[in-house]
Amino acid sequence: MLKKKASVPASQIDTLIGAQVVIRGDFHFSGGLYVEGRVIGKLIADDGEKAVLTLADNGVVEGEVRAPVMVINGTVNGNVYATERIELGSKARVDGNVHYKVVQMAAGSVLTGRLLHVDSEHASAGVEEMAEAEGMPRLATVNG
Template sequence: MFGDKNKSSRSVTNMVETLVGPRVVIRGDVHFSGGLYVEGRIIGKVIAEEGAPAVLTIAQKGVVEGEVHAPVVVVGGQLTGDVHASERVELGSQARVLGNIHYRIVEMAAGSTFTGRLIHAEAPVAQLVPAEPAFARAS
């Protein structure tokens, strides 16, 4: 977006190997590598092959209803479910996301909407500290 992406990331982002057309509905989990471009609807998990370069792009009229696991996730349409992106998440101006986003880098365009939690990949896991009982303080 700002021109500082490395060359290998840019080449994977522009590569589309699989297209889910605008009149296609897939019910079930989708496993992929490379580029997956969704103009239709996927109802199920979308999971990139572990360790392989992969980009999931959801077009402005595309819909994914399910959990997403991919290094790079670009949302232009609607996504309902948690996103786990090991590299980055990009939300376009028409993006509508309902779910938590686990990310390393996130870009959000003006006009995008997001309902959920942003969870940075390197953030420490919060530990609950039990409260001291009130009777223990009264001594």
């Protein structure tokens, strides 16, 4: 029998980027990351590590985001890669393509870009193979 790998509980916070914090540059993390501030650069979970990103209502990321599990309530200006699942809350604003294995969108969330399903094989490889999809034009705005 195969055992399922336990993920980081959504409520576990190992790192907090406070509301008054602005980070410029790429930020690598593992475990639970809660962002209330602003990240200008890539936000990337370490490969093979358990990681959950929670972006608060006023949190902003200006750059690419890569993590197994994400709960987005704030604003992302860049492409998003969720290798396990992503939840877009009612105040979520994403301007970029969302690569996902499982997605949940609340009424009121806004996506300006494409929803691109990633199968298990691509998800476990870090969705690097999806690069050709980045050149596709943005087609839809989903307004909850």
